[in-house]
Amino acid sequence: MDIGLQNRAKSSTAMNERSSRSHSIVSIHTRGTDLKSGSSLRGSLHLVDLAGSERIDRSEVTGDRLKEAQHINKSLSALGDVVFALLQKSAHVPYRNSKLTQVLQSSLGGHAKTLMFVQLNPDATSFSETLSTLKFAERVSGVELGAAKSNKDNKGAHELMDQVTTLTESLAKKEEEIEALQKQHPKKGPGSLK
16 A cells, blocks of 8 residues: 555645545455355445545646646546436446546445545635535435345355256266166167166
């Protein structure tokens, strides 16, 4: 995580002397075993720090900072589009419109537990950004993700796999018995076992 933080782009703007110029995502993937059932478990935890949206006219950025601001705003807009589609229960959710939304798809697409915190600037000069952030948070809070899916191979699946193994072994034994019977009683004519 330290390497990621060191590599994260930071720069000063007219609005923020230590502005992060990129999003930061730490993903932790785990695997384990349910001690009671023996089921295999897996899970993911995504810790995401989004760069804040930026009013380019107020931040007075130019050159590379301007490009960074445009990319940040574009990815945040794509995230807003995804949230809107989820609120509308749209058949198509535009996850592919941004690397950010592609990475967050498993966290936003249902079957997940998702928490979102927003950071606000209480300064009166940041009123419009604060209002925009609060409106976004309100939209996000309206998204129903559904029940978190249990990421475990359930016991029923293991029982079915055991049954398939048993039946496969039984079939192999029956085929051996048929072969032995055919050797004991060679065919006398087409299709006969006499």
